[in-house]
Amino acid sequence: xxxxxxxxxxxxxxxxxxxxxxxxxxxxxxxxxxxxxxxxxxxxxxxxxxxxxxxxxxxxxxxxxxxxxxxxxxxxxxxxxxxxxxxxxxxxxxxxxxxxxxxxxxxxxxxxxxxxxxxxxxxxxxxxxxxxxxxxxxxxxxxxxxxxxxxx
Amino acid sequence: xxxxxxxxxxxxxxxxxxxxxxxxxxxxxxxxxxxxxxxxxxxxxxxxxxxxxxxxxxxxxxxxxxxxxxxxxxxxxxxxxxxxxxxxxxxxxxxxxxxxxxxxxxxxxxxxxxxxxxxxxxxxxxxxxxxxxxx
Numbered sequence: 001x002x003x004x005x006x007x008x009x010x011x012x013x014x015x016x017x018x019x020x021x022x023x024x025x026x027x028x029x030x031x032x033x034x035x036x037x038x039x040x041x042x043x044x045x046x047x048x049x050x051x052x053x054x055x056x057x058x059x060x061x062x063x064x065x066x067x068x069x070x071x072x073x074x075x076x077x078x079x080x081x082x083x084x085x086x087x088x089x090x091x092x093x094x095x096x097x098x099x100x101x102x103x104x105x106x107x108x109x110x111x112x113x114x115x116x117x118x119x120x121x122x123x124x125x126x127x128x129x130x131x132x133x134x135x136x137x138x139x140x141x142x143x144x145x146x147x148x149x150x151x152x
Numbered sequence: 153x154x155x156x157x158x159x160x161x162x163x164x165x166x167x168x169x170x171x172x173x174x175x176x177x178x179x180x181x182x183x184x185x186x187x188x189x190x191x192x193x194x195x196x197x198x199x200x201x202x203x204x205x206x207x208x209x210x211x212x213x214x215x216x217x218x219x220x221x222x223x224x225x226x227x228x229x230x231x232x233x234x235x236x237x238x239x240x241x242x243x244x245x246x247x248x249x250x251x252x253x254x255x256x257x258x259x260x261x262x263x264x265x266x267x268x269x270x271x272x273x274x275x276x277x278x279x280x281x282x283x284x285x286x287x
Contacts, residue, residue, distance in 0.1 A: 009196070010196075070185070070189055070195065070211060071195045071196065073185065073186045073189035073190070074189040074190070074192060074193065074194050074195040074196075075194045075195075075196065077186075077259065077263070077265045077266075078182060078183065078186040078255060078259045078263060078265060079255065079256050079259045079260075079265050079267050079271045079275065080271075081186075082182070082252060082255055082256075082275075082278075083252075083274055083275075083278050086248075086252065086278045086281070086282055089281075089282060089285050089286065090285070093285060107284050108284060108285050110281075110284050111280075111281040111282065111283070111284030111285030111286075112281070112285060113281070114277045114278065114280050114281030114284065115277070115278050115281035115282065115285065116281075117277055118273070118274040118275070118276075118277035118278035118281060119274070119278065121270050121271075121273055121274040121277065122270065122271055122274040124270070125268065125270045125271065126266070129264065129265045129266040130266075
């Protein structure tokens with residue numbers, strides 16, 4: 001199961017992780033700001049908000065994010081998947097710049113460059129730490145599962 | 153929702169404690185969830201054998217997964233609490249970028265992941281990048 005290079009399908013799952021979370025958040029934000037102010041005295045209005053189109057789409061996207069995130073964690077290291085989730089911030093910034101025509105400051109361009117270089121660094125390396133075969137049905141004991149780390 | 157929060161701004165230690173609570177609970181949640189998914193095995197393989205229902209059953213019957221989700225829930229409510237007292241422009245980038253570094257440390261020591269120089273560099277670059285982007 002220890003595979004270092006990902007298949008095209010696995011890269012598409014990582015892309016889904018990157019895209020679906022920021023898109024879901026954007027939909028939720030769009031939906032909530034278009035609603036009248038919700039008071040904590042009337043919590044039922046929050047339930048009703050769930051069924052409005054933007055929020056419903058946002059929730060579906062966030063469910064998609066969590067499913068693809070869990071799938072990615074089942075075959076890649078956490079330290080490999082997390083930069084992919086951070087790359088979503090870059091996608092949102094570029095989306096805001098080129099579609100919504102929002103200005104991006106020099107500092108934000110620097111942030112985009114740093115995240116992109118960081119993700120590129122991780123993507124060049126192995127996706128999963130090589131470890132001896134473990135019995136799949138036994139409860140996890142990650143500390144016991146590893147005997148050696150790759151040196152690079 | 154417009155809320156008039158008349159409480160005085162929290163001091164630096166209280167601010168640090170709020171952000172620390174988010175970062176620690178989020179890290180615990182991410183690491184436990186990752187450990188759960190590693191213990192379950194490749195979900196694509198499980199789905200190929202037992203179908204989507206089998207894959208969902210494998211996830212929801214794993215106690216570690218619920219432990220992870222519980223910590224993620226604690227992290228979410230810690231974030232809500234912090235947002236009630238602090239600015240989003242401080243809390244979001246600080247917690248997001250610090251969590252990347254604490255996750256790399258936790259993944260090395262608890263998940264025994266091979267966090268080599270390449271991944272450390274990436275974690276630090278992404279951490280600074282997220283801060284720049286969101287601040």
